[in-house]
Amino acid sequence: MAKKKLKVRASGKKGYAVIKAILFHPMETGLRKSKETGEVIPAHYIQEVSVKHKDAEVIKVNMGIAVSKNPYLSVEIDGAVKGDPISISWLDNLGEQASTDVTVS
Amino acid sequence: MNQTRRTFLKGSMATGAVAVAVGAGLLTPQTVLAAWPKAAFTAKGVDGTMSALFGGAKATDSKDIKIKAPDIAENGAVVPVSVTAKQSGVESISILASSNPSPLTSSYNLGANTEGYVSTRIKVRKTSKVIAVVKANGKLYTAKKDVKVTIGGCGG
Structure with missing residues (x-):
């Protein structure tokens, strides 16, 4: 099984839902040097994260290199109630991507 | 994003190259908000x-x-x-x-x-x-x- 690329939890509150996600990604800045070879490690980082509620994009995050490794993010969506589908996807600078779907619990 | 596109295309009733082009060009998330x-x-x-x-x-x-x-x-x-x-x-x-x-x-x-x-x-x-x-x-x-x-x- 492929390594899990992201983990999402959506919990419904009164009138809104809290979405918490961890995206598993090295987030290399392109500024670091490898300790063994002394060569610069090429940049590899997530650029875009999109959060969808019922297939409509509600939040779009643009990320730079200064977001920590395995980025964590938490956002709140109004009007999302228990059972609503939430989808989170990311795209990095090398064109890799991943997405996952959860329902608000 | 591709997966989303797949889902969209699968779910849509539209067929043919024109519909695909419209779907790919206008409805991908990238174009909804700025690049x-x-x-x-x-x-x-x-x-x-x-x-x-x-x-x-x-x-x-x-x-x-x-x-x-x-x-x-x-x-x-x-x-x-x-x-x-x-x-x-x-x-x-x-x-x-x-x-x-x-x-x-x-x-x-x-x-x-x-x-x-x-x-x-x-x-x-x-x-x-x-x-x-x-x-x-x-x-x-x-x-x-x-x-x-x-x-x-x-x-x-």
Whole structure:
């Protein structure tokens, strides 16, 4: 099984839902040097994260290199109630991507 | 994004090359909101970032923005930051770290039905100000918080 690329939890509150996600990604800045070879490690980082509620994009995050490794993010969506589908996807600078779907619990 | 596109194409009743082109061209998420702003992420200095991101519009200090971040971060590679904006009609929240080579860490475009709240973890090179810039109803608001970093977050 492929390594899990992201983990999402959506919990419904009164009138809104809290979405918490961890995206598993090295987030290399392109500024670091490898300790063994002394060569610069090429940049590899997530650029875009999109959060969808019922297939409509509600939040779009643009990320730079200064977001920590395995980025964590938490956002709140109004009007999302228990059972609503939430989808989170990311795209990095090398064109890799991943997405996952959860329902608000 | 491709998976989404697949889902869309599978779910849609439309067939034929024209429909595919329309579906791919107009309904991908990238075109819903602006593309990745490279200039803003590579700009140097807080002022440069602000002008790349917002075209030089002035931001006013606001007490309605709360930044939650540690006073002293032991590890600059992982600094938890959360921003709460009480303004109505929040359109975007950007988080900057003033002494990073390129200050902009991430920028959240919030749709209409979202709360003015984001929480994330950022890298901070050295002791600096964490700046939150909130765009609400077309106006810019900002707030700052000092974060002291004992071990830097950039470089090995």
